[in-house]
Amino acid sequence: MIVIPIKEGENIDRALKKFKRKFEKTGVIRELRERQAFMKPSVRRRNEIKKAVYIQRIQQDED
Numbered sequence: 098m099i100v101i102p103i104k105e106g107e108n109i110d111r112a113l114k115k116f117k118r119k120f121e122k123t124g125v126i127r128e129l130r131e132r133q134a135f136m137k138p139s140v141r142r143r144n145e146i147k148k149a150v151y152i153q154r155i156q157q158d159e160d
Contacts, residue, residue, distance in 0.1 A: 099116065099119050099120060099123070101115050101116050101119065
């Protein structure tokens with residue numbers, strides 16, 4: 098459970114911003130999206146390799 102201590106007189110918008118940041122760091126939304134559809138391990142591995150190749154090409158182009 099995420100606990101956000103709020104000081105007296107603190108703006109609600111600021112507290113919401115802190116909450117959103119902490120919630121984002123937990124990775125709950127990312128995990129929910131991943132669990133919506135099953136992906137075979139072979140397909141997941143293939144996607145990881147494609148992503149690595151893409152990133153490597155971008156880095157080579159910069160050099």
